[in-house]
Amino acid sequence: MKKYIHLKKEDREFIAKAFGITPRMVFSAVHFESDSELARKVRKLAMERGGIVMVEAPEAETLFDADGYMRQRLGNGVLLEFNLQDSSCVVLHKGESVRKYENVLIREIPQIQAWASALR
Numbered sequence: 001m002k003k004y005i006h007l008k009k010e011d012r013e014f015i016a017k018a019f020g021i022t023p024r025m026v027f028s029a030v031h032f033e034s035d036s037e038l039a040r041k042v043r044k045l046a047m048e049r050g051g052i053v054m055v056e057a058p059e060a061e062t063l064f065d066a067d068g069y070m071r072q073r074l075g076n077g078v079l080l081e082f083n084l085q086d087s088s089c090v091v092l093h094k095g096e097s098v099r100k101y102e103n104v105l106i107r108e109i110p111q112i113q114a115w116a117s118a119l120r
Contacts, residue, residue: 001055001056001057002031002032002055002056003032003053003054003055003056004030004031004032004053004054004056005030005031005043005046005047005051005052005053005054006051006052006053006054007030007046007049007050007051008050011046011049011050011051012026012027012030014049015042015045015046015049018045019038019041019042019045021038021042025038025042026042029042029043029046030042030043030046030051058074058075058117059074059075060072060073060074060075060113061073068083068084068085069081069082069083069084070082070084072113074113074116074117075117076093076116076117076119076120077093077094077119078091078092078093078116078117078119079091079092080092080112080113080116082104082109086102087102087103087104087105088100088101088102088103088104089101089104089112091112091115091116091119093116093119098119099115
C-alpha cells in the first residue's frame with residue numbers, strides 16, 4: 001500500500017523554502033518516492049509541522065450481521081461471506097460463487113482478500 005505525509009499547502013511551501021528545494025522535491029519526499037538523507041529530513045520536518053501519515057488502501061465495506069456472518073464488499077464486485085460459526089468463507093464475484101474456504105484463520109483473511117481483490 002502506498003503511504004504519504006499529508007500537509008497543508010503553507011507547510012509544503014515552508015519546507016521548500018527552508019531547504020531551498022522545489023515543490024516537486026517536497027512532493028517526492030513526502031510521498032516516499034525518495035529515501036535520500038534530504039528526503040528523510042524533509043519528512044522529519046513535515047511531521048514536526050503537523051503532517052499526518054496517510055495510507056492509501058483499497059475501498060471495502062465490512063458488516064457484521066446478526067445472522068452470524070461477516071460480509072465484506074470489495075470495489076470490484078466481490079462479496080466475501082465469512083461464516084463466524086463454522087469459520088468458512090464463500091467468495092462471490094458478481095453474484096456467483098467462485099471459491100469456498102474452510103476453517104479460515106484470522107491470519108489467512110488478508111490472503112483471501114488479496115486473491116478476491118484481483119478478480120476482474
